[in-house]
Amino acid sequence: MRYKDTGEVHMDFHLATNETIEYVLSEYGQDFLTELFRRTAQNVYRDIYNGLKNGDSQKLIEHWSYYYTREKGAFIITEGANEVSFHVTECPAVRHLLANKIPVNREFYLQMELMNNAWSEDTPFNIETSVLSEGEYTMTIRRTSNDSQ
Amino acid sequence: MIPSDHFVRMYNELFKMLEEKGHSHLQNYWRRIASLQKTILGPYIKKDGLKGMYDYWEHIRIEENCDANLEITDDFFEFRMNKCPSLSKALDNDAGAFEFYCDHCAGWVKPVVEDYGYHYSSDIISRTEPVCVMRIYKDKKKAKEYNQTHILPAKPY
Numbered sequence: 346m347r348y349k350d351t352g353e354v355h356m357d358f359h360l361a362t363n364e365t366i367e368y369v370l371s372e373y374g375q376d377f378l379t380e381l382f383r384r385t386a387q388n389v390y391r392d393i394y395n396g397l398k399n400g401d402s403q404k405l406i407e408h409w410s411y412y413y414t415r416e417k418g419a420f421i422i423t424e425g426a427n428e429v430s431f432h433v434t435e436c437p438a439v440r441h442l443l444a445n446k447i448p449v450n451r452e453f454y455l456q457m458e459l460m461n462n463a464w465s466e467d468t469p470f471n472i473e474t475s476v477l478s479e480g481e482y483t484m485t486i487r488r489t490s491n492d493s494q
Numbered sequence: 495m496i497p498s499d500h501f502v503r504m505y506n507e508l509f510k511m512l513e514e515k516g517h518s519h520l521q522n523y524w525r526r527i528a529s530l531q532k533t534i535l536g537p538y539i540k541k542d543g544l545k546g547m548y549d550y551w552e553h554i555r556i557e558e559n560c561d562a563n564l565e566i567t568d569d570f571f572e573f574r575m576n577k578c579p580s581l582s583k584a585l586d587n588d589a590g591a592f593e594f595y596c597d598h599c600a601g602w603v604k605p606v607v608e609d610y611g612y613h614y615s616s617d618i619i620s621r622t623e624p625v626c627v628m629r630i631y632k633d634k635k636k637a638k639e640y641n642q643t644h645i646l647p648a649k650p651y
Contacts, residue, residue, distance in 0.1 A: 388589035
């Protein structure tokens with residue numbers, strides 16, 4: 346893994362992410378937020394993105410598994426013929442907002458959706474994000490073509 | 495989910511995008527995060543002043559895995575960063591660090607402490623080495639005197 350943090354976790358950064366999403370949407374709109382997550386997905390997580398472009402989704406699965414585990418979230422991975430489903434049953438970020446009595450707006454989930462859209466851009470994958478209930482969602486990586494870049 | 499550990503690298507990208515729109519856009523974002531920061535740090539200061547700051551940043555030192563020394567005197571609270579995890583992550587980043595990355599820290603702490611009547615003084619020292627010193631003074635004159643000793647004073651606004 347390109348980034349693999351250890352030690353303590355400062356969960357309050359989720360509050361700042363929530364505040365940032367609200368601020369960017371209200372001041373600059375969704376296109377700006379989309380561009381922020383595109384740069385994050387493709388430039389910061391270049392290693393994961395290059396893997397996807399080359400037809401390898403394992404680095405992304407490994408990244409999700411590591412960080413949802415590190416933050417004591419709960420998830421189930423299901424593998425099918427052409428897809429891998431990462432089903433988050435307890436999102437640590439949502440849990441932390443709720444613990445701080447901060448309502449979780451639909452916009453908070455844009456961080457997953459926009460990151461996944463950006464990760465799948467120009468790759469042989471589609472990554473579908475479906476919010477099921479508060480703190481529960483699936484992220485399904487589906488191979489849509491055999492082409493890799 | 496953007497992992498807590500990676501918020502730093504995400505907002506590093508936001509800093510770049512806001513700076514592209516003009517520096518005032520970046521400053522406005524810092525002020526917004528300062529408002530959030532006030533809801534978290536504020537109660538510590540309100541309750542215990544400099545001792546409250548010490549308690550807050552001791553908690554930060556542990557949670558954010560900082561290599562840092564904290565000191566409290568009759569005049570000021572000092573947070574001396576020997577290895578900043580935040581700048582370290584921004585530098586260890588395939589997208590590259592924003593040129594004025596370090597300024598955000600003063601950007602979202604200075605307004606909070608000033609709201610409680612304290613005076614902020616911070617020496618960034620270097621933008622490429624993860625070391626810095628922040629002091630928060632009771633007395634404005636002493637904060638200004640300390641400013642004169644800085645290698646690279648933080649001037650977020």
